[in-house]
Amino acid sequence: HADSQFLILDNFEHLAESCAEVVQSLVEAKPDLRVLVTTRRRLEIAPETVYQVGPLPLGAENSSPETPSAAATLFTRRASRLRPFFRLTKKNIGEVEALVRQLGGIPLAIELAAEKINVFTPSALASRLAGGTGLLDAKRGPVEPRHRKLGAVIEWTFDSLDPAERQ
Secondary structure, X not given: OOXXXXXXXXXXXXXXXXXXXXXXXXXXXXXXXXXXXXOOOOOOOOOOOOOOOOOOOOOOOOOXXXXXXXXXXXXXXXXXXXXXXXXXXXXXXHHHHHHHHHOOOOHHHHHHHHOXXXXXXXXXXXXXXXXXXXXOOOOOOOOOHHHHXXXXXXXXXXXXXXXXXXX
């Protein structure tokens, strides 16, 4: 509608449980309000329409840096936020395409993998994933802010070790 107002709440999963009632109240108080929420779980409010985001298109094994798949493009964009000079090249395009194929083109998995680019190359990420290290587990929850950084570092380091290294 031309008179509708829009509210966009992106990456809302960390607030969904505590703020779903607020969103419900806004929708009830303002019938012309349209709310778009991106989250990994439902708000379970009325009315709610869920749109599942499917996997991104994957590239061929002989992709080039000039014509990467949508999945490789997402990985590159997210990785370059952490490593500003990270780009797709003739040398790494095969590794990146193999990694995103291994991740099934799933946007969340690709984003979680890209967060590790400061520590691992795309091929090292693929090797660790193949070893079942739980490298991409998103272990987030209600933790006090002062415990998030150190605890997250320790947990991530432990999770990225193979069983012999953990011993």
